[in-house]
Amino acid sequence: MSSNESSRGAGAAATVDPVEARSTVPPNPHHERRWMALGVILIAQIMILLDATVVNVALPSAQADLGFSNAARPWVVTAYLLAFGSLLPLGGRLADTYGRKTMFIVGLVGFAVASAVGGAAPNIGTLIAARAVQGGFAALLAPAALSLITVIFTDMKELNKAFGIFGAVAGSSAAVGLLLGGFLTEYVNWRWCMYVNIAFAVAGIIGGLALLHNSTEPDKPKLxxxxxxxxxxxxxxxxxxxxxxxxxxxxxxxxxxxxxxxxxxxxxxxxxxxxxxxxLIPVHIVADRNRGAAYLTLMLGQGGVFALFLFLTYYFQDVLHYSPIKTGVAFLPMMVTVVVVATLTQNMLVQRLTMRVITVAGLIISGAGAAVLAQADAGSPYAAWVLPGLILVGVGIGSAIVSAVAAGQQGVDPRDAGTAGAVNNVAQQLGAALGVAVISTFVGTATTDYLTHHGSTTLIGATVHGFVVGYWWAAGLFWAGALICGALIRGGTRLHQEAGQPEPLDEISGLF
CATH class of the missing domain: 4.10.860 (DNA Excision Repair, Uvrb; Chain A)
Structure with missing residues (x-):
């Protein structure tokens, strides 16, 4: 070969489209059991997300058993969120630096030990401390789990499918937690809402040691x-x-x-x-317009979703007088909807529609679901307003929020995959914490004002009125997200687009 030909060959190699190159790379033989590895990652993700809601249902029983005050009760949840959210960026960087499998296993072991201590807690101080330790190890585990997917699946079609499965599980686990928490609290004991994590952790540790590989980049980032x-x-x-x-x-x-x-x-x-x-978080990770929009979608969307979960749980138990397990069952239609829509989105819609269309439409539909829930009063049948509202919210979560999880990892350098996973989780945790806090104050004010004008004899009416205000604020978060993210996302962008595929539809691009 002549020197000119050699030079041309080198130039061609240097200009290969990285997207095209990745789409043609055969699956990594190092991960020939990659789908089983995904199952292990999902076990860990289920454990983390279940824990976010399973404990909520058990709190009244734990309070009666341990005898702590109402003022101490929120800290059982807050201690977990504080440690989890605060340490997530560090957890993501540790995964990139010391290995994702290592942090994955360490996170599982620590989470299991903390769950055992929390389940055996003799007093509220021990329970709160155990919850904080749980949150700390979850901060190691969550970004490692998400970044492992991006390094295990090297084929774009398989990556889309993996994120679809991951998103369906992530979107429905919170509702499953309500159901599981209700079952364990009603038929066993509230302590098993903590002990159940040990079973998930042991399964994850065994599977992780057998199936996962320590993935770090040669040029490791430093702390x-x-x-x-x-x-x-x-x-x-x-x-x-x-x-x-x-x-x-x-x-x-x-x-x-x-x-x-x-x-x-x-x-x-x-x-x-x-x-x-x-x-700790390279600016280029969050400065990209599409990833920035994805993180905003997660923050605003999770803020609305978790507010709805909270108020609906109170509505079912305090207004409709559902038992804990019946409350969990009431959320099942939304869970099923999330799974179905997430699967359809990642397997079909991402090939036909742009990220902008999927995200904006999903957030608008979620807002419509919250608006439907706002029509329910103390005497409304479940099937009349609650069920349709839950299904619409499920459609929105299954498309917009689930797709945002994948978009938040898209285009990130492999050496920063764990950090991007941490930012992904930070957006969700901050959104949930801020959304619940802000909307709860509006709900409390609306309830108090209602009682002031109508008298204390209308307590149920005041409670429902407060929830209605909360549902409308949740709808506002979803719709605000649709406007902001629709303006940020680049037109024509498709999730994990492969070279040679036709451009997807972006029918609303003219609006922005």
């Missing part, structure tokens, strides 16, 4: 101590302040001081990432 401390403190302040707002109100110093401190620290953290030689 920055200043960025780590500043990032964790910023998220802690925001989540802690939001939690205090639910009990102390937004004007309380206990709320305002951590919120303002968290906001200032977050601003300092962003500035530091621009100059830090080893940033």
């Amino acid at each position: 920055s101590v200043p960025s780590t401390i500043l990032g964790a403190a910023a998220i802690f302040g925001v989540v802690f302040g939001s939690a205090k707002a639910q009990t102390d109100g937004w004007s309380s110093p206990a709320t305002l001081i951590p919120l303002l401190a968290g906001a200032l620290l977050l601003l300092g953290f962003v500035m530091l990432q621009k100059v830090d030689r080893h940033p």
Whole structure:
């Protein structure tokens, strides 16, 4: 071969489209049992997401058993969220630096031990401490699990399918947690809502050791101590302040001081990432318009979803007088809808529609579902308003939010896969914490105002009125997300698009 030909060959190799190159790479032989490995990852993800809701249903029984006050009750949930959200960026960077399998196994072991301690807790202090430790190890586990998918599946079609399965499981696990929590609380004991995690963790550890491989990049990113401390403190302040707002109100110093401190620290953290030689979250990960829109979708969408979960749980038990297990069953239609729609979205819709269409349409539909739920009153049959509303919300979650999880990992350098997974999870956790905190204050104010104008004899009416206000605010979050993300997402963008495929439809591109 002549030197010119050699030069032309080198030039051609240098200009190969990375998307095309990845779509033609055969599945990694190192992961020939990759679908079984996905099953192991899903076990861990189910455990994390179940824990977010299974404990909520058990709280009244735990309170009666351990004898703690109403003021202490929210901290069983908040302690987990504080540790989880604050340490997620660190967990993602540790996965990139020391190996995703290593952090995956360490996270499972720690989560199992903390669950055992929490289940055996003799008092509220031990229970809250165990929940905080659970959150810390979940922060190691969650980004490692998500980033493992992107490095295991090297074929685009398989990656789409894997994310579809992952999204369906992620979108429905919270509702399954309500059902499982109701069953365990009603027929066994509230402590088994903690012990059940041990079974998931043991299965994940055995499968992980056998099927997963330690995936790290040759050029490993290094940890920055200043960025780590500043990032964790910023998220802690925001989540802690939001939690205090639910009990102390937004004007309380206990709320305002951590919120303002968290906001200032977050601003300092962003500035530091621009100059830090080893940033905890490289700016390019969140600066990309499509990924930024994906994270906003997760934040606003999860804020609306978790607010709906909370108020519907109270509505079922306090207004309709459902038992814990009947409450869980009432959420099943939404769970089934999420699974079906997520599967259809990742297997079919991503090939025909753009990311913008899928995301905006899903958020609009979720908002419509919340609006339908707002029509239910104390005497409404479940099938009249609640069921249609749940199904519509399920359609939205199964398309927009599930697709956003995949979009948040798209186009990320493999060395930053764990960090992107951490940002993905941070967006969801912050969205859930802030959404529940903010909307809860509006619900509380609406309930109090109703009682002031109608008298204390209409307690049920005031309660339902407050929930209706909450449903409308949730709808507003979904619709605001549709507008903002529709404006941010680049027209024509398709999730994990393969070279040579026809351009997908972007019928609403003219609106933005």
